[in-house]
Amino acid sequence: xxxxxxxxxxxxxxxxxxxxxxxxxxxxxxxxxxxxxxxxxxxxxxxxxxxxxxxxxxxxxxxxxxxxxxxxxxxxxxxxxxxxxxxxxxxxxxxxxxxxxxxxxxxxxxxxxxxxxxxxxxxxxxxxxxxxxxxxxxxxxxxxxxxxxxxxxxxxxxxxxxxxxxxxxxxxxxxxxxxxxxxxxxxxxxxxxxxxxxxxxxxxxxxxxxxxxxxxxxxxxxxxxxxxxxxxxxxxxxxxxxxxxxxxxxxxxxxxxxxxxxxxxxxxxxxxxxxxxxxxxxxxxxxxxxxxxxxxxxxxxxxxxxxxxxxxxxxxxxxxxxxxxxxxxxxxxxxxxxxxxxxxxxxxxxxxxxxxxxxxxxxxxxxxxxxxxxxxxxxxxxxxxxxxxxxxxxxxxxxxxxxxxxxxxxxxxxxxxxxxxxxxxxxxxxxxxxxxxxxxxxxx
Amino acid sequence: xxxxxxxxxxxxxxxxxxxxxxxxxxxxxxxxxxxxxxxxxxxxxxxxxxxxxxxxxxxxxxxxxxxxxxxxxxxxxxxxxxxxxxxxxxxxxxxxxxxxxxxxxxxxxxxxxxxxxxxxxxxxxxxxxxxxxxxxxxxxxxxxxxxxxxxxxxxxxxxxxxxxxxxxxxxxxxxxxxxxxxxxxxxxxxxxxxxxxxxxxxxxxxxxxxxxxxxxxxxxxxxxxxxxxxxxxxxxxxxxxxxxxxxxxxxxxxxxxxxxxxxxxxxxxxxxxxxxxxxxxxxxxxxxxxxxxxxxxxxxxxxxxxxxxxxxxxxxxxxxxxxxxxxxxxxxxxxxxxxxxxxxxxxxxxxxxxxxxxxxxxxxxxxxxxxxxxxxxxxxxxxxxxxxxxxxxxxxxxxxxxxxxxxxxxxxxxxxxxxxxxxxxxxxxxxxxxxxxxxxxxxx
Numbered sequence: 026x027x028x029x030x031x032x033x034x035x036x037x038x039x040x041x042x043x044x045x046x047x048x049x050x051x052x053x054x055x056x057x058x059x060x061x062x063x064x065x066x067x068x069x070x071x072x073x074x075x076x077x078x079x080x081x082x083x084x085x086x087x088x089x090x091x092x093x094x095x096x097x098x099x100x101x102x103x104x105x106x107x108x109x110x111x112x113x114x115x116x117x118x119x120x121x122x123x124x125x126x127x128x129x130x131x132x133x134x135x136x137x138x139x140x141x142x143x144x145x146x147x148x149x150x151x152x153x154x155x156x157x158x159x160x161x162x163x164x165x166x167x168x169x170x171x172x173x174x175x176x177x178x179x180x181x182x183x184x185x186x187x188x189x190x191x192x193x194x195x196x197x198x199x200x201x202x203x204x205x206x207x208x209x210x211x212x213x214x215x216x217x218x219x220x221x222x223x224x225x226x227x228x229x230x231x232x233x234x235x236x237x238x239x240x241x242x243x244x245x246x247x248x249x250x251x252x253x254x255x256x257x258x259x260x261x262x263x264x265x266x267x268x269x270x271x272x273x274x275x276x277x278x279x280x281x282x283x284x285x286x287x288x289x290x291x292x293x294x295x296x297x298x299x300x301x302x303x304x305x306x307x308x309x310x311x312x313x314x315x316x317x318x319x320x321x322x323x324x325x326x327x328x329x330x331x332x333x334x335x336x337x338x339x340x341x342x343x344x345x346x347x348x349x350x351x352x353x354x355x356x357x358x359x360x361x362x363x364x365x366x367x368x369x370x371x372x373x374x375x376x377x378x379x380x381x382x383x384x385x386x387x388x389x390x391x392x393x394x395x396x397x398x399x400x401x402x403x404x405x406x407x408x409x410x411x412x413x414x415x416x417x418x419x420x421x422x423x424x425x426x427x428x429x430x431x432x433x434x435x436x437x438x439x440x441x442x443x444x445x446x447x448x449x450x451x452x453x454x455x456x457x458x459x460x461x462x463x464x465x466x467x468x469x
Numbered sequence: 470x471x472x473x474x475x476x477x478x479x480x481x482x483x484x485x486x487x488x489x490x491x492x493x494x495x496x497x498x499x500x501x502x503x504x505x506x507x508x509x510x511x512x513x514x515x516x517x518x519x520x521x522x523x524x525x526x527x528x529x530x531x532x533x534x535x536x537x538x539x540x541x542x543x544x545x546x547x548x549x550x551x552x553x554x555x556x557x558x559x560x561x562x563x564x565x566x567x568x569x570x571x572x573x574x575x576x577x578x579x580x581x582x583x584x585x586x587x588x589x590x591x592x593x594x595x596x597x598x599x600x601x602x603x604x605x606x607x608x609x610x611x612x613x614x615x616x617x618x619x620x621x622x623x624x625x626x627x628x629x630x631x632x633x634x635x636x637x638x639x640x641x642x643x644x645x646x647x648x649x650x651x652x653x654x655x656x657x658x659x660x661x662x663x664x665x666x667x668x669x670x671x672x673x674x675x676x677x678x679x680x681x682x683x684x685x686x687x688x689x690x691x692x693x694x695x696x697x698x699x700x701x702x703x704x705x706x707x708x709x710x711x712x713x714x715x716x717x718x719x720x721x722x723x724x725x726x727x728x729x730x731x732x733x734x735x736x737x738x739x740x741x742x743x744x745x746x747x748x749x750x751x752x753x754x755x756x757x758x759x760x761x762x763x764x765x766x767x768x769x770x771x772x773x774x775x776x777x778x779x780x781x782x783x784x785x786x787x788x789x790x791x792x793x794x795x796x797x798x799x800x801x802x803x804x805x806x807x808x809x810x811x812x813x814x815x816x817x818x819x820x821x822x823x824x825x826x827x828x829x830x831x832x833x834x835x836x837x838x839x840x841x842x843x844x845x846x847x848x849x850x851x852x853x854x855x856x857x858x859x860x861x862x863x864x865x866x867x868x869x870x871x872x873x874x875x876x877x878x879x880x881x882x883x884x885x886x887x888x889x890x891x892x893x894x895x896x897x898x899x900x901x902x903x904x905x906x907x908x909x910x911x912x913x
Contacts, residue, residue, distance in 0.1 A: 042759070046617050046618075046758075046759045047617075049619075049758075050617060050618065050619050050758070050759070053619055053684070054616060054617065056684055056803045056804055056807045056811075057616045057684075057799070057802055057803055057804075058616070059795060059796070059799070059804050154614075159760075160757075160759070160760035160761065160763060161760075161763055162609075162610050162613070162614025162615065162763075165606075165609060165610070165613060166606050166609070166610070166614075169606070169609060169613075169781065169784070169785065170598075170606025170609045170610075170781055171606065171777065171781065172498060172501045172502070172780065172781050172784040173490050173491075173494065173498065173776065173777040173778075173779075173780030173781055173784070174490075174494065174497075175493075175494050175497055240497070240500055240501075298742060298745060298746070298766060301742060301745060302742070313604075313777065314490075314493075314494070314773075315486070315490045315494070315604070315773040315774065315776055315777040315780075316603075316604035316605075316767060316768065316773070316774045316777035316778075317604065317767065317768050317773075317774055318767065318768075319604065319605055319606075319765070319766060319767035319768075320752075320764070320765070320766040320767065321763070321764070321765060321766075322742060322763060322764040322765075322766070323760060323761065323762065323763035323764065324760065324761050324762075324763075329758075329759040329760070329761075330759065330760050330761055332617065332759055333615065333617040333618055333757065333759040333760035334617075334760075335617075336616065336617030336759075337613065337614055337615065337616050337617055340613070340616040340617070341613065344796050344797070344798065345792075345796065347792075347793060347796055348789075348791075348792050348796065349791060351503060352503070352788050352789065352791055352792065353788070354788065355501070355503070358501055359500045359501055360500055360501075360503050363500045367500075
């Protein structure tokens with residue numbers, strides 16, 4: 026049978042990986058797919074660089090639309106990124122009847138509804154395993170492996186840059202700025218790391234997983250997003266003493282009133298497997314009502330790990346492209362006509378409605394009665410305390426210090442309630458600095 | 470559309486789980502599959518018990534063949550187990566044109582070649598996600614999620630009973646017999662635990678994963694199988710001191726000469742995620758050339774976790790049953806006509822040809838020159854030493870003891886070479902007891 030012909034838009038780090046892995050493992054991939062899969066056309070603005078990667082034998086153009094217009098091309102891989110030209114090209118490829126494979130989490134988290142609708146109308150597939158957690162087949166696990174389950178929640182370390190930084194902060198006792206510099210020097214963080222360190226990248230991925238887990242449309246605009254830039258080595262150290270690690274988690278959870286969708290630093294018990302995921306690695310824990318907790322771990326980025334996911338999508342499409350579209354795996358795991366009703370039944374909740382537990386650190390005057398005042402405010406708000414760690418003033422501020430740190434772990438409470446309590450505590454004259462508040466997830 | 474009709478053979482622990490989860494989550498499953506999935510007929514020798522589980526509305530019979538003969542039934546689930554009647558029924562269901570879902574690892578590891586050939590000839594699917602690692606979608610990950618990769622090796626904790634026993638031995642310093650009794654009392658080990666503790670169950674699963682990873686037929690008869698019954702609390706403690714945990718691993722690896730396929734206790738560095746998988750949990754690490762290492766973790770047994778995998782297979786079949794069989798995912802991941810040649814190029818190697826590293830414990834006389842003799846034999850055999858731990862005689866045998874333990878970690882060597890060296894060391898008059906040898910895997 027004639028090989029499946031693939032056109033590649035954008036041959037940077039990931040695109041090169043896709044090309045190289047497809048070449049290197051072509052025999053093995055053919056034995057699996059039942060048919061060869063070949064990149065026959067590449068579009069990149071840097072034609073010379075592209076030519077260097079693919080050699081002769083492959084058509085290289087600067088105009089992506091020439092790839093889409095080529096009637097021989099069965100599948101278009103979009104590796105340009107961003108919402109601009111990438112969106113236009115994906116929609117044009119769909120309109121031209123091409124199946125699309127993309128690693129573009131930002132595009133799908135924001136414009137997924139429009140793109141999947143266009144693909145369904147045209148009867149083509151948009152595959153995006155590479156958009157979440159790189160080479161880990163988490164989209165497949167959620168969409169196909171766990172179909173028996175009512176998913177209850179999932180929580181993931183889905184941004185390698187921030188996990189690398191947090192690992193460095195813990196290992197070496199560094200503050201955020203120093204660890205970021207290390208990460209940039211070692212190539213784990215970009216020159217402009219904003220999307221990573223502010224949690225936006227993780228929120229894109231969490232948004233996509235949330236839709237697939239609960240059968241709702243992608244709703245990036247409703248995600249709560251908080252990055253790691255405010256974290257200090259002090260809090261990482263205190264968390265450790267209390268038996269926790271701090272990770273940037275993408276969390277989505279089904280509760281009675283709706284869906285929680287949030288990215289923020291979280292304390293996680295050190296004994297959980299996911300707490301021990303270090304460096305740039307990714308991992309996602311999924312809790313289903315039948316299977317319990319399952320965890321998926323691996324490299325979340327990089328040339329060949331991401332290529333691994335892109336090529337898995339190519340193989341899936343090669344197998345499924347002759348199938349009646351109604352029998353294919355739905356883009357967002359659930360039949361598309363059911364998503365809107367699910368959204369009305371399961372709205373994404375505002376952060377004030379989220380229920381979780383908290384780590385609080387208060388810089389307080391080292392005098393009698395402070396703890397009573399603080400815990401009194403929490404008690405009045407109905408927030409119960411799980412643990413308190415009060416440091417000796419000398420240890421915190423040096424000999425003769427009159428200030429100390431008061432660390433409190435709470436049980437579950439509504440975030441709105443906690444916000445009010447923090448505002449009250451902040452008013453106390455004995456609370457000497459802005460209160461640090463980090464959420465805590467037991468993940469059990 | 471009419472629901473897919475499913476017949477269930479054997480409604481014990483897992484069968485009840487399948488029935489209950491399908492009922493409980495029927496709306497969600499329908500939203501995913503695009504069609505209802507209903508168990509309409511159940512066969513079990515204990516008709517009364519079956520009736521209690523399924524209520525009225527479902528036909529209950531004692532004769533499994535009545536299910537297979539029912540023309541309304543699209544899919545048959547086999548949950549009887551074993552090689553006897555289960556094999557006959559699976560082949561009869563295939564002959565009757567039914568798709569089959571089974572959790573029967575023993576059957577597939579031993580008779581898979583015959584069963585998959587029959588299914589291919591008839592154009593039906595035999596799905597078996599539940600046969601390996603319970604609810605973890607590892608078969609799907611290997612067959613579909615990692616198709617880009619040349620798999621290099623995989624290693625799994627794929628028997629919950631033995632992992633529970635090993636966790637107990639480590640936690641509580643118990644020897645094997647005591648930990649087994651605990652496991653039996655708590656329901657983690659059966660009254661006759663032979664298949665679990667001797668490694669046979671893990672070898673069935675490793676055999677299936679080996680075939681899928683490397684594109685070879687199932688070859689259980691060539692697997693090396695060693696259980697955990699000889700392990701002592703002493704070795705677990707020494708391993709811990711050296712930075713390792715002992716796990717029963719199912720390992721399969723592609724090397725130049727062929728395929729390693731083996732189940733045995735292994736030292737694993739404590740810092741590896743898989744070393745921290747405790748209790749009855751399962752986990753599999755897969756090393757692919759593009760993706761690197763990925764890990765999959767979850768419950769490997771139990772009613773609903775296993776049901777989760779069975780139902781995922783039902784959904785897959787519901788989606789794919791109208792598809793041209795050539796476009797379905799091949800049973801063993803690779804096109805069936807390519808398996809035999811792969812087997813001739815990649816034979817399963819005898820254990821003497823396996824290359825790994827070792828932990829050795831020698832009970833020796835506490836006198837000068839013993840270490841020199843022992844290390845001399847290793848050096849002559851070309852086996853290089855990674856670490857030596859020599860205990861004080863007093864610590865080992867009590868005050869005044871004239872015996873001590875000598876623990877040696879080696880670098881990689883051929884098992885045949887190691888066997889010869891051990892035989893020589895065993896001849897030394899200063900070696901006072903049978904030498905303990907446990908293999909060691911760095912998994913990096």
